[in-house]
Structures are given as structure tokens and as C-alpha cells.
Amino acid sequence: MIYTTALAMWLGTTVAIIAQENQDQKVDDTIEILMNKKEVAVQEEKEALRKEVEAINKKLEEKSISTEEAIELKNKAAEKRALNIENRLAILDNQIEFLERNEHEIGTDIIESETSILIGIGQKDMDDDRVLGVKIRKRNPKNPFDRRTTSHLNMAVGLNNVITQGESFDNSEFKIGGSRFFELGYSFKTRVFKNSNWLRLKYGLSFQFNGLKPIDNQYFVENGNQTELQTFPFDLKKSKFRMDNLVVPVFFEFGPSEKKDFGDYFRYSTYRKISIGLGGYAGLNLNTRQKLKYREDGRRRKDKIKQSYNTSNLVYGISGYISWKEVGLYAKYDLNPIFKDNPIKQRNISVGLRYDWN
Numbered sequence: 001m002i003y004t005t006a007l008a009m010w011l012g013t014t015v016a017i018i019a020q021e022n023q024d025q026k027v028d029d030t031i032e033i034l035m036n037k038k039e040v041a042v043q044e045e046k047e048a049l050r051k052e053v054e055a056i057n058k059k060l061e062e063k064s065i066s067t068e069e070a071i072e073l074k075n076k077a078a079e080k081r082a083l084n085i086e087n088r089l090a091i092l093d094n095q096i097e098f099l100e101r102n103e104h105e106i107g108t109d110i111i112e113s114e115t116s117i118l119i120g121i122g123q124k125d126m127d128d129d130r131v132l133g134v135k136i137r138k139r140n141p142k143n144p145f146d147r148r149t150t151s152h153l154n155m156a157v158g159l160n161n162v163i164t165q166g167e168s169f170d171n172s173e174f175k176i177g178g179s180r181f182f183e184l185g186y187s188f189k190t191r192v193f194k195n196s197n198w199l200r201l202k203y204g205l206s207f208q209f210n211g212l213k214p215i216d217n218q219y220f221v222e223n224g225n226q227t228e229l230q231t232f233p234f235d236l237k238k239s240k241f242r243m244d245n246l247v248v249p250v251f252f253e254f255g256p257s258e259k260k261d262f263g264d265y266f267r268y269s270t271y272r273k274i275s276i277g278l279g280g281y282a283g284l285n286l287n288t289r290q291k292l293k294y295r296e297d298g299r300r301r302k303d304k305i306k307q308s309y310n311t312s313n314l315v316y317g318i319s320g321y322i323s324w325k326e327v328g329l330y331a332k333y334d335l336n337p338i339f340k341d342n343p344i345k346q347r348n349i350s351v352g353l354r355y356d357w358n
Contacts, residue, residue: 034096041088048263049081055261143265149190150358151204156183156330158352160210162338165345173229178213181350185249189358197257197268201250202277208245208315210348213238220290220309225341227310234301238293243338243348245315247283270358275323281332282316312340321354330354 053074060070160179161172185206192199214220218229219239232239255275257268289306319332330352337345 031096031099034092034099038089038092041092042085044263045081045085045088048261049077051261051263052077052081143262145265147267148194149188151186151188152357154183154185154187154204154206154354154356156352156354157181158330158350160212160348160350162212162346163333163349173214173216173218175213175215180211181352182209183207183354187249187356189253191268197259197270198254200253202253202279203248203250206247206249206281208247208283210243210245210350212241212348214241219292222307222309225310227339227342232292232294234294234296236292236294238291240291241288241309242291243288243311244286245283246286247281247315249279249281249319251277251279251319251321253277272325275328276321277323277328278320280316280318282314285311285313285315310339310341312336312338323354323356326356326358328354328356 056065056070056073056077059065060067065073158181159176160181161169161174161176163169164172183206185204187202187204189200189202191197192201214229217232217236217239219232219236220227220241221230253275255270256273257270258273260267260269287306288309288311289304290309292301292303292305294301315334315336317332317334317336319330321328321330323329330350332350334348337347339346
């Protein structure tokens with residue numbers, strides 16, 4: 001029994017020593033990796049500076065900048081890269097000092113961890129992407145050399161109205177300020193040409209909510225296979241007609257961009273550039289509803305009526321925008337009639353602002 005206990009104690013001590021030695025070895029290996037990263041950081045910044053100087057010299061040869069401007073740009077580039085080296089080395093030195101000071105206390109999970117968790121809404125990460133919700137990423141991700149496709153959220157708001165066949169737009173039966181639309185979608189943007197970013201294809205999925213408010217105390221009435229405006233028997237406080245659509249928008253977007261070279265990868269940026277998008281959309285009418293608020297015999301009444309109202313099941317149209325940074329003027333026009341069987345065709349038109357979180 002004594003020998004068995006002694007053997008167990010010896011084995012436990014030996015395992016603990018081996019585990020500690022393995023952990024110490026991992027700390028030493030990590031420190032060596034960080035030391036090597038210091039040399040890599042210096043070389044990366046020097047290489048980036050060399051490329052920036054070459055680009056400045058090329059502009060000087062093309063006479064797009066003066067000699068004084070070239071000198072100033074080179075000085076700024078050199079100062080930026082020097083500060084980058086200083087900051088990157090300081091970060092690595094701090095990591096090394098932390099490991100050396102706590103080498104016997106650090107758990108292997110800290111040393112070996114290769115992932116990180118990002119939580120945020122609307123902020124940009126290292127890859128210039130939006131972080132929505134929770135995202136798990138490797139600690140030192142390898143940026144792809146070229147990224148031809150990106151994705152982002154988009155939203156549009158504005159005013160709605162109707163163009164009636166054979167009638168002037170001035171004689172509209174709907175409130176211009178009260179009839180509004182809202183659109184929310186997710187878009188992908190792909191560079192069409194390999195070595196140029198002047199033309200992009202933008203496509204995705206969007207929800208459209210088109211609202212119309214009739215004037216003169218009117219509301220929509222379904223009369224057989226046709227839908228018409230009639231005068232409501234009571235004084236309407238609110239009369240609103242809404243169509244909800246799910247569509248696939250497709251745009252050809254063109255405009256200038258700036259190519260940013262980061263050494264081992266590059267990106268095209270359209271920030272502070274004008275972008276023009278022309279295209280269209282097609283999809284389905286998900287539902288149609290009407291909301292009425294009024295008083296009947298002194299009592300407040302609110303009716304929410306959900307039915308087809310003979311609206312078109314398929315929706316399709318043309319749209320376009322012109323943007324600066326993330327905001328642009330936006331317009332869309334339904335080519336399909338609102339009511340499919342009405343003898344006089346009416347089509348929805350929208351004008352407003354569009355937000356693209358590129």
C-alpha cells in the first residue's frame with residue numbers, strides 16, 4: 001500500500017512537471033514567433049513605403065503633381081510608415097513582456113487561442129466589412145489578395161404617388177406628403193472587370209412597403225374584379241392603403257473609385273466618390289391592406305382590412321440612384337399596374353433617399 005501511494009505521488013508529480021515544461025515550451029515558442037513578427041512588421045512597412053514612393057514618382061513623371069508636392073507626399077508617407085513601425089513593435093514588445101512576466105501562470109488557452117469574437121452593429125472590421133451581430137474570426141486572418149464581391153445593407157425612404165393613364169400628375173387623388181414608401185434590403189456588389197472598378201453589378205433582395213393616402217375622404221372598395229375609390233360614409237381621420245412587396249433588384253453601378261494597395265492585398269474604395277446605379281427589380285406582392293380611422297356614433301373606430309384588392313401578384317419596374325458616400329437620391333417606377341383588371345391603368349412611382357452602408 002505504501003509503495004502504491006508513493007508511486008501514485010511520483011507519477012502525479014512527474015505529470016505536473018511535464019505539463020509545466022510543455023506549457024513553458026509553448027510560451028517560449030510563442031515569444032520566438034513574436035520576435036520574428038517584429039522583423040516581418042519592419043519589412044512590411046518598408047515595402048509599403050517603397051510602393052508609395054514609386055507611385056508618387058510616377059505621378060511626378062506624368063506631371064500630375066509638382067516637385068514640391070512630391071516631396072511633401074514622400075515626407076508624409078515616410079512619417080506614417082515610421083509611426084506604423086513604432087506602434088507595431090510596441091504592441092509586439094508588450095505581448096512579449098507579458099508572456100515573459102507571466103510564463104508560469106498563463107493557461108494554454110491564452111497561448112493557443114486562434115480565434116476571436118466580434119460583437120457589433122454597423123461598425124467596420126479589419127477587412128472593411130460591416131459586423132452585424134456576432135462574428136467569429138481567426139486571430140491573424142489572411143486577407144484575400146483581391147475581393148471582387150462585397151455585401152452590405154441598404155435602406156430607402158421617401159414619397160409615393162400614382163401615375164394614372166391619360167391623366168395629369170397634377171390631378172393626383174393621393175396626398176403627396178402623406179403617401180410614403182420604405183425599402184430595406186441586403187445587396188451584393190461585384191466588380192465586372194478584373195482590373196477595373198468603374199463598372200459594378202449590384203444585386204440582392206429587398207422588402208418594399210408602398211403606402212398611398214387618398215384625398216377627399218375616399219377609400220378603396222373592391223367591386224368584383226375591379227378596385228375603385230369611393231367616398232367614405234363617415235369623416236375619415238385616416239385612410240391608408242399599403243402594398244408589401246418582396247423583390248430582387250439588379251443595378252449596373254458605375255463611377256470612379258480609388259485603388260488602395262496594402263502590400264499583400266488591395267481594395268477598391270468608392271468613398272467620397274459619385275456612384276450612379278441604373279437597373280430594375282422584379283418580385284412578388286406579399287400582401288395588401290387598408291387602414292381606416294373614423295368616428296361612428298361618437299365612438300372611435302379603426303378598421304384594418306387585409307385582402308387582395310385585385311392588386312397585381314407580380315411586381316416589376318425600373319429604378320436608379322445617384323449617390324455620394326453612403327447617401328443618394330433614389331427613384332423607382334412600377335411598370336406593372338397596381339390593379340391588374342382596372343380599365344384605367346395606375347402605376348406606383350417613388351422618389352426619396354437611399355442609404356448604402358458600403
